[in-house]
Amino acid sequence: MNRLLVIGNGMTAHRLVEELRSRDRGNRWRITVLGEEQHDAYNRIALTDRLRGVPEAKLTLRALDEDPMLEVRTSTRAAGIDRPAHEVVTAGGERIPYDALVLATGATPARPPLPGAEARGCHVYRTLDDVNAIREAAESGGDRTAVVVGGGLLGLETAEALHRHLRVRTHVVEAARHLMPTQLDGAAAELLATSLNETGIRLNEGKGLLSVETNRSGEATGITLTDETSIRADLVVFTAGTRPRDDLAADADLPRGDRGGYLVNEDCRTPDPAIWAIGDCAAIHGTRTGTAAPGYHMAATVAGHLLNTPEPPPPLSPAEPSTVLKLPGVDVASMGNPHAKPADAIELTYTHPAPTPRYAKLILDPEANTLQAAILLGHPTAYPRLHALIGQELPAPAEQLLT
Amino acid sequence: MRLRRRGGTAGTAGTAGDATTGTGTRARIVVVGGGPVGHRVAERLRHHGHEGPVTLLDAEPGPAYHRVLLPALLDGSLTPADLHLPDLNRLPGVPGMPDVTVRHGVSAAGIDRRRQEVRTTEHDRLPYDTLVLATGARPHLPPVPGLRHASGWLIDGVTGLRSRTDCARVRGEEIVVLGGGPLGVEAAAALRRAGRRVTLVHPGPYPLDDRLDAGAGEVLTRHLAGLGVGLELGRIAAEVRPGKLALDDEWLLPWDTLLCCTGVRPRTRLAEAAGLAVRSGVLVDAEGRTSDPAVRAVGDCAEPGGSLYDGWEQAERVARSLTGGSAPHGTAARRPVFRLRVPGLTLGVLGDGKGEAGDEIVTYRDAARGRYARISLDAEGRLRAAVVTGLPQALATLTQLYAADTPLPESRLALLLGRPAPRGGPLPELPPEAVVCRCNNVTKGALASAWEEGARTQEALVEATRATTGCGSCTDDIKVLCREFAEVGS
Numbered sequence: 001m002n003r004l005l006v007i008g009n010g011m012t013a014h015r016l017v018e019e020l021r022s023r024d025r026g027n028r029w030r031i032t033v034l035g036e037e038q039h040d041a042y043n044r045i046a047l048t049d050r051l052r053g054v055p056e057a058k059l060t061l062r063a064l065d066e067d068p069m070l071e072v073r074t075s076t077r078a079a080g081i082d083r084p085a086h087e088v089v090t091a092g093g094e095r096i097p098y099d100a101l102v103l104a105t106g107a108t109p110a111r112p113p114l115p116g117a118e119a120r121g122c123h124v125y126r127t128l129d130d131v132n133a134i135r136e137a138a139e140s141g142g143d144r145t146a147v148v149v150g151g152g153l154l155g156l157e158t159a160e161a162l163h164r165h166l167r168v169r170t171h172v173v174e175a176a177r178h179l180m181p182t183q184l185d186g187a188a189a190e191l192l193a194t195s196l197n198e199t200g201i202r203l204n205e206g207k208g209l210l211s212v213e214t215n216r217s218g219e220a221t222g223i224t225l226t227d228e229t230s231i232r233a234d235l236v237v238f239t240a241g242t243r244p245r246d247d248l249a250a251d252a253d254l255p256r257g258d259r260g261g262y263l264v265n266e267d268c269r270t271p272d273p274a275i276w277a278i279g280d281c282a283a284i285h286g287t288r289t290g291t292a293a294p295g296y297h298m299a300a301t302v303a304g305h306l307l308n309t310p311e312p313p314p315p316l317s318p319a320e321p322s323t324v325l326k327l328p329g330v331d332v333a334s335m336g337n338p339h340a341k342p343a344d345a346i347e348l349t350y351t352h353p354a355p356t357p358r359y360a361k362l363i364l365d366p367e368a369n370t371l372q373a374a375i376l377l378g379h380p381t382a383y384p385r386l387h388a389l390i391g392q393e394l395p396a397p398a399e400q401l402l403t
Numbered sequence: 404m405r406l407r408r409r410g411g412t413a414g415t416a417g418t419a420g421d422a423t424t425g426t427g428t429r430a431r432i433v434v435v436g437g438g439p440v441g442h443r444v445a446e447r448l449r450h451h452g453h454e455g456p457v458t459l460l461d462a463e464p465g466p467a468y469h470r471v472l473l474p475a476l477l478d479g480s481l482t483p484a485d486l487h488l489p490d491l492n493r494l495p496g497v498p499g500m501p502d503v504t505v506r507h508g509v510s511a512a513g514i515d516r517r518r519q520e521v522r523t524t525e526h527d528r529l530p531y532d533t534l535v536l537a538t539g540a541r542p543h544l545p546p547v548p549g550l551r552h553a554s555g556w557l558i559d560g561v562t563g564l565r566s567r568t569d570c571a572r573v574r575g576e577e578i579v580v581l582g583g584g585p586l587g588v589e590a591a592a593a594l595r596r597a598g599r600r601v602t603l604v605h606p607g608p609y610p611l612d613d614r615l616d617a618g619a620g621e622v623l624t625r626h627l628a629g630l631g632v633g634l635e636l637g638r639i640a641a642e643v644r645p646g647k648l649a650l651d652d653e654w655l656l657p658w659d660t661l662l663c664c665t666g667v668r669p670r671t672r673l674a675e676a677a678g679l680a681v682r683s684g685v686l687v688d689a690e691g692r693t694s695d696p697a698v699r700a701v702g703d704c705a706e707p708g709g710s711l712y713d714g715w716e717q718a719e720r721v722a723r724s725l726t727g728g729s730a731p732h733g734t735a736a737r738r739p740v741f742r743l744r745v746p747g748l749t750l751g752v753l754g755d756g757k758g759e760a761g762d763e764i765v766t767y768r769d770a771a772r773g774r775y776a777r778i779s780l781d782a783e784g785r786l787r788a789a790v791v792t793g794l795p796q797a798l799a800t801l802t803q804l805y806a807a808d809t810p811l812p813e814s815r816l817a818l819l820l821g822r823p824a825p826r827g828g829p830l831p832e833l834p835p836e837a838v839v840c841r842c843n844n845v846t847k848g849a850l851a852s853a854w855e856e857g858a859r860t861q862e863a864l865v866e867a868t869r870a871t872t873g874c875g876s877c878t879d880d881i882k883v884l885c886r887e888f889a890e891v892g893s
Contacts, residue, residue: 011873045842045874061872292842292873314846317838324841324876344771348816351764366771368820384880388837388847397814 002029004306005088005096007078007248008104009035011044012279012295014061016102017070019303027069029306032096034088035074039128045292047131048154051161056128078105081252083272100274100306103262104299107242107280107290112149116212121220122236125158134158137235138166145169147223147233149209150240151179153325156196158239160327163201170201171231173223175208175240183323183334187349188377191357195330204231212236244281244288257283267305268298276302293320319390324383329356331380336373336390338363345372348398352378360402362386369393376402429455430532432725433521435511435673437461439470440702440714441537442488447722449491449500458504458529459491460521463566465507466490472744474589476570478597480746483567514677516695533697533725536674536685537718540667540703541565545581549643550663558645561661564590575659576600579648581640583610585743587664588627592745594662595632602633602656604648609636614741614752615790618768618775622792626748626773669704684708690730691721699725740802749795753805754779754788762787765815769793776819784810796821839880842873847884854888861885 004020006013017031035041042059050059064070077091087095109124111117123134138144148159151174163170174181178189179196193203208226215221222232244261248254254270255263261283268276268284277283278298280290289295293316300313322335341347344366352358358378362371371389376382382402394401432448434441437459445459461467468486475481491503506523513522514534521529542563544550551557562572564586576599580591583605591603603610609620610627628634635650642649648656669684680686680694684706691699699721702714720730743750758764758779767776774793778801781787786805791798797819804811812818833839835848845868853867861881865871871878 043872293844296843314844316844317841319838320841322841324874326876344769347766347768349764349766350815351766353764354761366769368769368816380879384837384839384877385833387841388833392834398816399813 002099003097004029004031004100005098006031006033006102006104007088008106009033009037009041009072009074010104010106010279011292012299013104014041015296016104016278016299016303017064019300020306021064021067021070023303023307031070033072034076034078035072036077037127038075040074042128047128048157048161050128050131051135051158052165078248081248083252086274102302103248103277103281104279105245105281108245109238110241110243111238112209114209114211116214116220119212119214119220120218121234122212125154125237125239134237138162138168144235145233146235146237147171147173147231148237148239149173150238151205152182152239153180153323155239156325158237159201163199171204172201173204173207173209173225177206179205184332184375185338185361187351188332188359188375191359191377192330192332194357242290246281257286257288259288261288268302278302291321317390319387322387331378333376333383335387338373338375341373350402362398431455431530432457432533432535433529433531434459434535434537435521436537436539437463437467438537438539439488440718442467443715443718444535444537444701444722445491445503446494447719448725449494449503451722451726451728453726454501460509460511460523461505461507462510463507473564473570474586474593474744477573477590477593511673514673516677519697533699535721536698536700536704537702538670538673538704540669542663543666543668544663545640545665547640547643560659561663563663573660573662577657577659578662579604579656579658580662580664582664583607584664585611589744590662590664591632592627592630595630602635603627604635604638604640604650606637606639614756616777618766618777619790619792622773622775623750667703669708671704674700682706690724691717738805749798750792751798752790753786753801756788756790758788767819780811786811794819839884840870840877843869845870850884851888
């Protein structure tokens with residue numbers, strides 16, 4: 001019997017175990033999972049639901065416990081890899097042997113290196129504990145004001161939950177010129193900003209964070225922006241950016257991608273044939289991803305290799321990376337990376353300002369036949385349709401596809 | 404069709420006139436100004452059956468010509484003869500009418516309104532029943548230091564572009580064009596094609612910025628740059644020195660000719676001297692009447708005036724009014740169409756190009772091929788305004804739809820590309836390979852198989868495929884598919 005050790009107990013690690021256990025008919029692999037967090041694996045994408053008040057249990061992923069081939073050890077952090085000995089050393093000094101090792105350590109949220117960013121009242125947003133702490137802070141005391149730093153998908157979901165469900169006065173700070181700069185263009189972002197403004201969320205676009213102000217007892221009291229305006233706040237949530245957790249690489253002498261992450265090939269294998277990396281901590285030929293779909297794809301790929309059935313899982317849709325933001329009164333989606341369009345692509349936009357704003361941008365091939373990417377705002381039913389059509393010829397007038 | 408009053412049937416029409424306002428088909432009409440609009444007035448008077456004497460004073464040596472085509476003389480793409488307007492005395496379809504007396508090189512020196520006489524620059528007097536002022540506009544030159552001598556005369560090499568004479572003033576190799584309006588752009592492109600070194604100086608972010616949005620402006624800018632026209636955008640002239648122009652960023656441009664295409668002002672001196680009401684132009688009513696009902700004004704000298712379309716429509720209205728006809732149903736002025744005349748570049752503006760707040764906006768951008776369109780539609784899908792570059796067929800179709808004021812067909816893309824519209828009808832179903840749950844890469848086909856294998860509820864489908872267990876945004880789509888599968892099954 002072979003020993004598989006998985007470092008990390010997030011969504012991708014969970015998927016790997018699930019794939020392996022459902023396909024490993026001969027019980028070839030005995031699996032140990034080391035989870036740094038105290039919780040069982042949970043749906044990280046649904047953390048905003050937790051912020052909105054959904055109970056923790058609802059987020060928990062399918063339990064895999066009763067399986068004699070599987071041991072999940074929570075609250076256990078891996079501190080190092082002893083490659084010659086084929087052992088992982090935990091923070092507690094325990095040595096765990098492996099035949100195959102999968103790194104699924106995920107990513108760590110970026111806390112800006114600015115004055116006051118470590119103060120009490122400042123939070124990052126990545127784990128269940130982070131979100132529980134934010135919830136607690138928002139619910140303690142009456143009249144609270146929060147600043148969410150980062151106007152991306154996560155920042156806006158967080159802002160909406162704080163504002164609507166936790167009744168906190170909420171500001172959003174986005175350093176780029178407009179909200180969701182990775183996914184949207186200026187026109188869509190402007191309509192989104194209008195809708196958010198109407199709900200009462202205050203937006204500060206095109207301004208960076210300069211510092212977090214603190215009082216004498218070390219609590220955050222507000223922030224100052226790069227244009228020197230100040231916002232008073234008790235709660236600051238950093239949602240802008242993550243870094244791959246690749247800190248085991250250095251001591252183990254494993255290579256990293258230029259922009260971080262364990263460097264792996266298309267099979268998710270590091271140069272050490274016994275070690276693999278999947279999910280947010282992996283950099284396939286140097287390219288990182290940060291969403292569930294590619295992580296799951298990597299998990300399935302590795303499961304196949306471990307079982308010597310390396311036929312690749314179904315390819316990811318050409319619409320990936322795709323993003324959906326569903327907030328009351330606003331539906332925003334982007335698919336197929338609208339910013340990576342080739343110079344000879346054709347852009348088609350449709351704007352209906354009234355009665356409810358709708359906007360669509362379709363990016364087509366140079367012959368204006370094939371859909372390559374799209375941005376949608378206020379077209380909730382068109383999303384699955386267009387998502388399916390990325391990489392394909394438009395079968396009907398775009399106007400009809402958008403209805 | 405309207406009956407035209409003409410020659411033999413004019414007996415009754417002749418008495419329809421009103422002695423006090425000088426109408427009637429036998430009245431003496433003097434037109435001052437031989438530009439396109441003055442010329443059109445004389446032509447339409449004959450067309451509508453005016454038999455009385457018509458005298459046209461044209462300060463230029465003649466024959467009358469199409470002023471907007473002047474830039475095409477600069478590169479020889481048109482010859483002077485191509486610009487000529489039709490001979491007023493050989494008009495097709497208007498036989499048997501007395502000649503219009505056209506006096507080239509003569510203009511009006513003054514108006515004696517009491518005696519209803521025009522004094523000419525040749526010192527004779529022309530009595531009129533109706534006087535039509537079509538004195539047009541003169542180039543407006545910017546108040547840049549150094550442009551004029553102390554005497555007020557322009558320094559050598561500086562000119563506007565308003566007449567054939569002005570075209571002949573464009574000399575030398577280095578040409579600086581001030582002003583990126585239609586005239587400046589067309590002149591710069593023509594001079595460049597003629598092999599001159601040309602720099603266009605324009606205060607806006609791109610040429611024609613009062614008519615175009617940024618998308619079309621980018622195409623135009625690239626086209627001009629591709630021709631080799633130097634562009635100084637966002638710049639104004641700070642000081643003119645002989646042979647040198649200093650910009651506001653202190654950059655110096657050499658010139659042999661400094662061509663000022665910086666707008667025009669109505670020529671109103673004659674009207675003002677005669678005591679007519681003048682604001683920026685000669686004030687007129689809908690039928691061109693000035694404050695003196697015996698005097699009309701049309702075209703660029705009138706207020707309201709405006710585009711050439713306005714001028715033509717005014718000419719038609721005045722001619723009809725003077726021949727007792729009814730007002731035309733003209734829509735040209737209210738549905739204006741602008742086309743830039745630069746060979747090799749299609750660029751058109753319908754309406755004001757912008758449309759109104761609340762309009763549906765469709766844009767098309769093919770940057771690599773210099774194609775761009777922005778169309779603005781009202782709630783019924785009728786074209787309110789459009790800017791089109793690089794799509795000649797689309798511009799032609801849109802122009803027709805705009806003139807006819809009919810709703811656009813559903814596929815704007817097919818319309819813009821000049822393609823047959825793709826089939827309409829019911830929406831195509833999602834193909835089986837369509838990914839429904841993005842997080843778990845679950846296709847519609849996988850969901851259908853799970854359904855076939857007995858997962859007949861939403862929960863069972865989720866259990867079997869993991870769909871919805873990521874971001875959850877596909878939950879509604881799974882519900883819809885569940886219903887679809889159930890319908891197909893039953």
